[in-house]
């Protein structure tokens with residue numbers, strides 16, 4: 001077995017959030033995947049939470065960037081810088097040891113070879129010794145305690161910011177999967193478009209995310225819930241306040257929810273019958289921040305006829321699974 005003094009890490013490099021799991025410690029960093037840079041010099045002003053608070057509020061010389069898009073790297077240099085910051089933060093909390101860590105990073109299952117190489121290179125530049133990748137739904141399944149190594153079908157649906165990953169797993173491998181670039185960000189965009197069309201009101205992505213989290217849902221939406229929001233009137237150009245109902249937000253989210261359900265259905269259709277039967281018995285597990293959308297579990301269950309459970313630590317599952325995989329990988333290498 002490896003000694004407890006190595007600081008090997010599992011990283012859930014997400015479109016919305018990056019989490020770092022340190023071997024023997026658990027999740028020690030949990031921050032938004034956002035970097036604020038000075039546009040003229042390119043120097044870093046803030047990373048993570050501090051940078052997210054700047055989105056939509058930066059003066060001309062500062063840009064707040066999300067370097068990941070649809071689960072993959074959209075801006076290589078900024079991603080490497082952001083990872084370096086998070087790796088340093090995780091190491092500070094661990095020990096004074098200065099050895100480079102081995103890192104396992106999760107990637108979407110639909111990633112191309114070029115996109116995967118970019119993730120590995122960025123992680124090396126950020127300070128890793130050896131870099132390994134793990135497919136996100138596999139990590140999500142391990143992190144939500146599904147029996148991935150056993151000869152039984154486990155189904156996981158990981159709904160993040162950029163991608164929804166649907167997979168059926170058995171005997172330590174993904175048997176069938178679907179990765180669609182539709183998830184939380186698409187929900188936020190749908191809300192922005194809805195409010196723009198219905199109220200001629202321009203709102204930012206933080207406001208639309210807040211609407212989604214506070215009153216958003218799959219299905220019809222709560223008849224009594226609503227929320228007051230502020231934005232810029234596209235006609236007068238002035239700030240304006242409107243009240244939006246939960247039912248309106250549910251309507252705005254309907255297409256995104258339908259795409260997620262379709263991905264679940266297609267994956268089930270492609271599954272070998274024995275595994276599909278296991279899933280019927282054991283149910284579908286939802287992970288990722290998108291799994292927390294109200295009623296999503298009920299609506300998926302109604303449409304598929306299969307029980308659906310939201311994982312206990314939905315937002316941490318992928319990072320926990322990545323970390324457990326790292327522990328498994330290095331302990332089995334040393335046996």
Ligand SMILES: Nc1ncnc2c1ncn2[C@@H]1O[C@H](COP(=O)(O)OP(=O)(O)OP(=O)(O)O)[C@@H](O)[C@H]1O
Nearest residue numbers: 014015016017160161162163184288289290292293
């Ligand atoms: N209570 C909630 N209801 C609905 N959506 C939520 C809730 N909490 C978080 N989210 C959404 O979950 C998404 C982030 O989830 P997560 O951190 O799992 O994604 P990620 O791992 O960064 O993305 P990806 O896996 O696509 O790269 C965001 O779109 C966020 O708005």
